[in-house]
Amino acid sequence: MAEIFRLENVTKVYKNDKIEFTALKNINLSITEGEVFGIIGMSGAGKSTLVRTLNRLEEVSEGSVSFYGRNLSELPPSEIRKVRRQIAMIFQSFNLLSQRSVISNVMQPLKIAGIPRSDRKKKALEMLKVVGLEDKKHQFPSRLSGGQKQRVAIARALASDPKVLLCDEATSALDPKITGEILELLKEINETRNLTIVIITHEMSVVEKICDRVAIIDEGNLAEVGEVKEIFRNPKSESARKLVFPSNPFDPSSSDSRLIRVAFDGLSAGRPFIADLVEKTGKKVNILCANTKSVGGVGYGQMVMELPKDKEDQEIVIDFFKSSGLSVQEVERT
């Protein structure tokens, strides 16, 4: 698969009244055609700045962003506008024209591209069909719900047949049910139209649901990048652990006990590990948290447990899980 974006040593520094703020530090990334790529981080981590360097809504201070091998910083304004027609974007606040009807909103990018009126209308209707809102074509955005507005925004984004869709916190203003529906729609579009999607979010659940790969941004740094499954199984960076580990386990019985997190995937989910542990080793663990979720279409689960007091017992338990092919990480006490 061809490489769609390549970021090399991307650094972004904002200068405001002589105060410098580094929003991005030395980011190196590559995004491949056809994938759903997530960029996750806390608010203020720089992920919104990062996604805006992809269509040069933000200029980079150092380094380069290439789109199909063309360095965006070197393109003149007229060329960058042509490139932007291939890089569609949707937003947290939808950003539809409130004074224009749904269909007129969807036709905007086609109008910008200079496509004749009759063709614009045909294409816009086709796109509204994809998002399931043909019957709302003459409505105005203020009459639509949040989910419907985002669907219109998606139809508008797709109208110009882009190569890639950038989603800037596209589901953050929506409730969990509608978020699920929008993510499903995005996944479907990714699969049926082979559209590359870049998703910015602060919610791990969004990444788990539809992303193939994910980059974790922490205070302007790229903390970790890799397959979502791999990062879920074995998060290496501190920020990845924070995002992946359950945030609300029970309090352990003792304040100095050792905690571990065990992750299991669809292949091993059928086995009764805890029962096996007790049966084979005679050691007991205290489960503080356990949950399962679907990550990239495969069932995943994780447990946080408190180990026995004895050091040797602890090693026996960890060895048991490791030899069963599960990934084990220490959980730091906070």
Add this chain to the structure above:
Amino acid sequence: MSEYIIEAIKTGIFETLQMTFFASIFAYIAGLPIGILLYATDKGRILSNRPVNFVVGLIVNITRSLPFLILLVLLIPFTRFVTGSSIGTTASIVPLTIGAIPIVARMVESSLNEVSPGIIEAAASMGASPLYIIIHFILPEATPSLLFGGAINIATVLGYSAMAGVIGGGGLGAIALQYGYYRYQKEVLWTTVTLLVIMVMVIQEGGNLISKKTRK
């Protein structure tokens, strides 16, 4: 009131409307682009340009801070140059227009400032040029607010038009001044004032209504 006065008031109404109408149109022809320029060249906007914004802003502020009555007098040579006379309804349109341009410009700027930056960002992400963004995104989004501001501006011009009576302009203002003030005919004064109040109200309420109707 005598037959003569009633005739004069009728003519006055017509002249006032005439002055307000033409001065407003001319003020918008010049003020709308200036307002757009002020908006677009401001810090962080699509055509951000400090020097242009500063110079245009300065000129607007200076013209706006001159009391209208002083402006009327200052502009007499210019008015004579443009219309061939410095008195009468047509002549009044010149200072009225000049006086209204900076007000219109600031009002337009304020309306455009209300447009969400997200809309502009979305337009830019679609590959629209700055001019396209102004014409097809910013102006349509600001239309209800522009219409609302328009009503305020027209009502202001109408108020100013009454002042033009002082230096020989026509309209209800002149009648109020000549008959009501100089001759102390109270009923003429009150009639013209009432008519002016009604006219301002009709313009303002009509403008509000149209603005609300267009807001989707």
